[in-house]
Amino acid sequence: MVTLAEVAQHAGVSPSTVSYVLSGKRSISEPTRRRVERAISELGYHPNAGARALAGKRSHIIALVVPLRTDVYVPIMMEIAISVTMTARSHGYDVLLVTNDEGPDGVRRVAASGLADGVILMDVELDDERIPVLRELGSHAALIGLPADTTGLSCVDHDFATAGALCADHLADLGHRDVAFVGYAPQVYQRHAGYAERTLSGFRERARERGLRILHRPCEGSFESTAGVLGRILDDRPATTGFVVQNEGALGPLLSLLRTSGRIVPEDASVVALCPEPLAEQNSPRLTAVTGPAQDLGRQAVELVLKRIGGATTPEVTLLTPVLTPRESSGPAPLTAAPARRLPAPQTPADVENSHAQPLP
């Protein structure tokens, strides 16, 4: 193993000079720098990470804590992980992968040992148990997702409320009046994953403003559950012509089911998805969708932690604006909607929202 001392000797300079050439923390004369750089490449020198961390009090590692759950759309997690890694690299940092099965202890371990200089938490819950650890250790951190209490924390997230609102606007603009919102599984809401609720309430509010009648249905995302949900929607609100789909798993099934039931998309029914671009593109018809910039999430998170590692103390909360891309799955509301009829069966209140429904004809 080649050490800095050996490089120094080879170049005929002192060890500190080599160190400074490497770190750029003091000015070096051109000839000296060249001699050192030659020695480095001739000997194939690579600074020892452990020694650097020990002496410099900085591991140049960021820990990324990823969820184990698979009810999040996995490719997006991966996209974030990759953008985190690449952004970190561009700042001279490496990324340590920590899985959430260690729970709060995982965070404690990597932060307290100095293994990582900072921590990025993915899939943050409203009342996340890892946050107290962060506060206790005074760790440098950035959260992807918004907890209930962001005091003192740096966070990035999609602006889910706007995402929901964009869906309502788009369908309202197209003349739809009865719109169903196909949500996530009940567990997701129960876990109080903020994004699910923020999207829904952004949608709800804008729907109210635009005078839409809406129906919110949680959905597991499997074919069967989607079939059940769609069936109940069409039973309860036969005049429904717009669908906003939050649960990506329900997209494929929903499209099949609409087709099977003889409804053409977008002539008879419009579908707006809350999902990543590739997913929207690979369906048939291609889906009008609201998408947030996943890569920016990772990039920003890294920049937030690095700022904190660099000494910044002001927490920042950034919400990234999503974009609605119209594709083939949405169009003007049909002029003659399916004949509205009275709801056939009793409804459970938890299940149905007649938010601001005008009385059915």
Place this chain on the structure above:
Amino acid sequence: MVTLAEVAQHAGVSPSTVSYVLSGKRSISEPTRRRVERAISELGYHPNAGARALAGKRSHIIALVVPLRTDVYVPIMMEIAISVTMTARSHGYDVLLVTNDEGPDGVRRVAASGLADGVILMDVELDDERIPVLRELGSHAALIGLPADTTGLSCVDHDFATAGALCADHLADLGHRDVAFVGYAPQVYQRHAGYAERTLSGFRERARERGLRILHRPCEGSFESTAGVLGRILDDRPATTGFVVQNEGALGPLLSLLRTSGRIVPEDASVVALCPEPLAEQNSPRLTAVTGPAQDLGRQAVELVLKRIGGATTPEVTLLTPVLTPRESSGPAPLTAAPARRLPAPQTPADVENSHAQPLP
């Protein structure tokens, strides 16, 4: 920050004793151990990772090099990454995420700097440019995937040849005679990703043994390309009743298209997928599929590197046996196949394989 020396003082023992209590590398009297352990928890001591790495010549970190490409099924990559991380943790190791955009230099960097004690390479290509670096540095490594030359290397991979063979067997058992193989995009074969070819040749060989007539078609995986591919298959071999689908992206489109063209699965056509379980389950009908154990891939890779880090020098190549799970998408070949007719258009030889076709009637 609490140091080992402080713990020693607090416990009234020497620093080395504390170190040995932690590492278990020499026997400690029960009372001493208890005093030390109490001091550790009272002070909230966490050993400094950098110091440990420097003094111990072991970072307790494994680097996992992941591909950037998205033509691999991403959830599987994630599953592997997670099983790698968890297995590593269970051995006291952490995992550093390295993206392949750094190329061979990324491997060099983490290995030569002592940042990582070992390296796991994902998505290994037949002639992978990272392998020479491994050899040059004498790094401890495990590969997920089989390169052309495995000399001196430890590797794990699925037994893709068997996977292909299982598909052929299954369809042959069900009485199918004309089977189409919907493959990956041409680039994948050109990149010589071993798995694509090994699956295909395993399939081919078994198909020959079983007397199947096969047609191999590369496919991009998009709806359009799948439509094109299916169209050509049905043109060229109207009697085709079995489909083996290697490109997961083509699955959804293929099922839709078969339905659209009036073919019921599995009554008129059987589909066997080479894909992960969740994907097979979430289609409708649920797909008969051949699946390899992704988690084992990660687990084994970790165990292989750790063996090498521990001093083992014998390379091991492990192939994990895939399993075919029959579901709803495959059934007996229809008694009256669509009437065979002469191929309507000239074929490009690269495109079609009449491997061992009997002359058409």
Place this chain on the structure above:
DNA sequence: TTGTAAGCGTTATCAA
């Protein structure tokens, strides 16, 4: 502009 030298917090060797 460059050099000297004192740490950084462990591990592990050598003694006791």
Place this chain on the structure above:
DNA sequence: TTGATAACGCTTACAA
């Protein structure tokens, strides 16, 4: 069974 103590390879005042 335990204790001193010399590395480990780098960073960074402090000097020159």
